[in-house]
Amino acid sequence: MATIFKDKSWWQFTLTRITLSLIVGILLGKYVFIPKWLLLLILSGSIIVWIMVDQLSMIAYFKKRWISGLSILVVFIGVGISVYQLATKTTIQIKARVILQGIPIKKPNSYQTTAAMGETLLLIYFHPYTNIHLLNAGTIIHLHKKPLPIANTSNPGGFNFKEYAASQKTHHQIYLTSKDFSIVGETNLSFSISLLIKAQQYVLKTLEKYIHNLRERSVSEALLIGYKKNLDKELMNAYSNTGVIHIIAISGLHLGMIYALLRWLFKPMNHLKKMQWLKSSAILFIIWGFTLLTGAGASVLRAAVMFSFLLLGAHQNKPNHIINTLAASAFCLLLYQPLFLWDIGFQLSYAAVIGIVLFAKPIEKWIYIENKILRYCWQLSSVTFAAQLLTFPLLLYYFNSFPNLFLFTNFIAVPISGCILYLLIGLLLIAPFSIIAKPIGTIIEWLILQMNSFIQNSATLPFAINEYIQVSLAQTICLYIFILAWAVWIAQKNRVSFWLGCSGVLFFIAIRSIDLIQLQNQQKLIVYHAPKYTAIDILEGLGHRYLGDRALERNTILKNNYLSPTRTLYRVGLPLQQTTMMLRAPFVISRNKKVLLVHPRLAFPELYMIPEIDLIIFLGGPSIPFTKIASRFPKTILVFDSSNPLWKIQLWKKEADRLHLRHHSVPEQGAFEYNL
Secondary structure (H helix, E strand, O other), rough: OOHHHHHOOHHHHHHHHHOOOOOOHHHHHHHHOOHHHHEEEEEHHHHHHHHHHHOOHHHHHHHHHHHHHHHHHHHHHHHHHHHHHHOOOOOOOOEEEEEOEEHHHOOOOOOOOEEEEOOEEEEEEEEEOOOOHHOOEEEEEEOOOOOOOOOOOOOOOOOOOOHHHHHEEEEEEEEEEEOOOEEEEEEEOOOHHHHHHHHHHHHHHHHHOOOOOHHHHHHHHHHHHHOOOOOOOHHHHHHHHOOOOHHOOOHHHHHHHHHHHHHOOOOHHHOOOOHHHHHHHHHHHHHHHHHHHOOOOHHHHHHHHHHHHHHHHHHHHOOHHHHHHHHHHHHHHHHHHHHHOHHEEEEHHHHHHHHHHHHHHHOOOOOOOOOOHHHHHHHHHHHHHHHHHHHHHHHHHHHOOOOOHHHHHHHHHHHHHHHHHHHHHHHHHHOOHHHHHHHHHHHHHHHHHHHHHHHHHOOOOOOOOOOOOOOOOOHHHHHHHHHHHHHHHHHHOOOOHHHHHHHHHHHHHHHHHHHHHHHHEEEEEEEOOOOOOOEEEEEEEOEEEEEEEEHHHOHHHHHHHHHHHHHHHHOOOOOOOOOOOOEEOOEEEEEEEEEEOOOOOOOOOOOOHOOOOOOEOHHHHHHHHHHHHHHHHHOOHHHHHHHOHEEEEEEHHHHHHHHHOEEHHHHHOOOOEEEO
């Protein structure tokens, strides 16, 4: 056995292979339809083969061990398929009586919360003048109107809120005024949920009392318990662009800091063997309490489960590879919630930790530094670089950008955020003693102010970020093949790994080249979904011409939310200086199509003088001669953009249906794409 483990080191990673099998099963459950009878047959057959091989003699077992191993992996593939099917099997029922799951949170134009509606959740928006003080977690309300399905109104390449909400078992939404609902009563929440809500309210009130500036207080709320409702969007954008968004998004970093603090606090108990279980139990209790308090996100759950395995494994006195510990935590999380596999935080969290485990020490050994302080600085830098190595492809794939200053900003911001976190924990403990708590709050506020200033100043540098990087799923896989294969080549000088890494780069370039060649011939018009704004792009090859409200172009946040994802998807760069299309108000004329723009400030043409119109876009709520359009251009398509009020769009849709005219409502159906 010792020889086998020495010659075939991959035998040590049993939990890793089992977890990978579970992941394969979950993916099959999502993308391949497998009947229950076939799944049951595969599971039964695999278990029978497993048992039969296990009954063989020792010599025969080692000859047939690959059959036993394969059958075990097939069993866990089946388990993955089953847990995915169970997790996504939800009965959607529309009920008039719902139970609020939290206190409504203030938004720019409403108050938002969720409510339990049978097996699913209902997303509720309350009118800003609603008496919110009467609504708490556990309040039962009776709806006087019917909830509406959540529609996908995203732009091409943008965030798909409908899909995200469905993953949270939220399929409907509703907007309520004080006349649209009535309070029926209260339901008793479980002790644990009630305790967590009270703990969160205590934290928020304590921070409000001792940290007076809203901007700094919002960062402290996010850093301590992951409460991001009050965060300034521009500040979040700066943190994201400098590669330190994980500081204000509760992750394993925060739990790691708390775990290190707890280990230090309980260090005096190390020499008391009989107290080790008490020490571990106390640490686990605090870690899981903090995890639940922060909302139990995928990344912090991963860290909590991993630290739990580390603590429990320490009592077994058995050597265990940290990759197996990571795999065990992923296995438990995916059994609990298989949809975590598509959670960006889950993916980035595991990629970062695996990167640190695999690459931090080898990178650190590249440079030997005698000075202790400089050596410590290099160790921190090597950990940051290792974490970024495996998250790099995911950052390109999901966010289409890369923070160039991540190494520099993390080196400064992470230690400061650690000090702030420890001070915040201390502030909660001494909050009843105002004399001590006030100066601590002042120090915290000053530190956060300095950190915010540093991050924002770094984000304003012209080379802080590379944007508009379009990377497909296939290209992301090629990047991972390149990184992992060349890592093996550097470590072991394996020729196969070298050529495999080169193949990854070549395939990446080939996919990009083919995509660029295809897109060079595109001619497309896109009407964006940008609430209360007009936004139209005319794409021609790899350039674009923008027609619409300039506020969207000037405002970085609005531009990143509504325009940039689509432009990145279609790889369009700078605005066109010259174009083969004719832009003659109120017309957009291409070689094959003619588009009419209707706006109160644009003169409406005499329709009898126009031979053909393929598309009519209505902007800014104009008066429309539907009857003339129907008689003259019955095959034209009508598009109502997001600058039109919804009540007017509803009237237009009814009139268009009466006249048998095709139409598209951008606020209700999402962006409109049209090939010119």
